[in-house]
Amino acid sequence: MVAPALGGQTIRVPLANGFDFPVGKPEGEGYYVFRGYYPGGHLGEDWNGAGGGDTDLGDPVYAAGGGVVVFSEDYLRGWGNVVIVRHAYLDESGRVALLDSLYGHLDSRTVRKYQLVQRGQQLGTIGTAHGRYAAHLHFEMRKNIAIGMARSAFDQGYSNYFSPRQFIGTRRTLRAGANVVVPVDTYSVPGGEPADDAPPKPGGLVDPANGKPAPPPARNGTAPEGPAKGKPSAPARTSAEREALLQKYIEENRRKVESMREDDLDGFWQRLKKKLN
Numbered sequence: 001m002v003a004p005a006l007g008g009q010t011i012r013v014p015l016a017n018g019f020d021f022p023v024g025k026p027e028g029e030g031y032y033v034f035r036g037y038y039p040g041g042h043l044g045e046d047w048n049g050a051g052g053g054d055t056d057l058g059d060p061v062y063a064a065g066g067g068v069v070v071f072s073e074d075y076l077r078g079w080g081n082v083v084i085v086r087h088a089y090l091d092e093s094g095r096v097a098l099l100d101s102l103y104g105h106l107d108s109r110t111v112r113k114y115q116l117v118q119r120g121q122q123l124g125t126i127g128t129a130h131g132r133y134a135a136h137l138h139f140e141m142r143k144n145i146a147i148g149m150a151r152s153a154f155d156q157g158y159s160n161y162f163s164p165r166q167f168i169g170t171r172r173t174l175r176a177g178a179n180v181v182v183p184v185d186t187y188s189v190p191g192g193e194p195a196d197d198a199p200p201k202p203g204g205l206v207d208p209a210n211g212k213p214a215p216p217p218a219r220n221g222t223a224p225e226g227p228a229k230g231k232p233s234a235p236a237r238t239s240a241e242r243e244a245l246l247q248k249y250i251e252e253n254r255r256k257v258e259s260m261r262e263d264d265l266d267g268f269w270q271r272l273k274k275k276l277n
């Protein structure tokens with residue numbers, strides 16, 4: 001048993017011996033990805049139970065690999081309960097790499113910050129982010145361990161994120177056996193933005209710093225594109241507006257999309273994104 005690194009900056013963590021899918025362990029049996037990762041848009045995968053709707057509400061969510069819990073909070077703001085696990089593993093070149101896996105919209109959490117968890121250990125249960133969505137797991141895998149809940153402050157492409165299925169699918173078994181020293185408390189940028197599953201609320205996001213409506217977060221270093229005060233909004237859609245339209249379309253077509261095969265879904269998203277741009 002390793003003592004928690006309270007106030008400290010590191011904790012010793014066993015190398016991950018491989019990764020599994022976070023629901024229906026180890027293969028994700030009984031679940032499917034309703035919405036996949038795409039850079040700059042949806043930064044993780046939405047995992048749904050095969051029964052659709054809320055049939056997966058309360059189902060167990062498992063650690064994709066062994067590691068240490070670095071975040072465990074009810075984050076509200078469209079996220080619900082969130083757990084982030086930090087993993088150390090050997091990459092293709094045999095070097096130690098670090099990875100954060102994020103489990104969002106949870107109904108309940110059963111782990112604490114600084115707790116060591118094993119591959120397949122339950123972290124909590126599938127939820128609805130306080131009734132905001134049909135129950136599902138929002139699951140991210142980040143190469144960058146500084147992101148935390150401040151996703152808009154970082155590039156949202158493959159430099160910082162993995163496609164979870166691709167990552168897990170190619171790392172089911174890894175060489176392990178050693179402990180490594182892993183930094184914790186690496187989230188220095190304040191968060192505050194809602195989950196990307198969330199349709200933006202009318203009047204814009206509330207800036208947690210001053211409680212006033214703030215412009216949408218800048219994406220990839222571009223300036224915020226919020227409408228000027230008292231003027232009609234610009235004809236070009238902001239990424240937040242595209243996301244809202246996308247979400248609306250998903251809600252309207254949920255049954256159709258839920259019955260689609262994964263192969264068809266990718267093409268479906270590409271066509272939809274083109275339409276929304």
Ligand SMILES: [Zn+2]
Pocket residue numbers: 035042044045046137138139196197
């Ligand atoms: Zn999602």
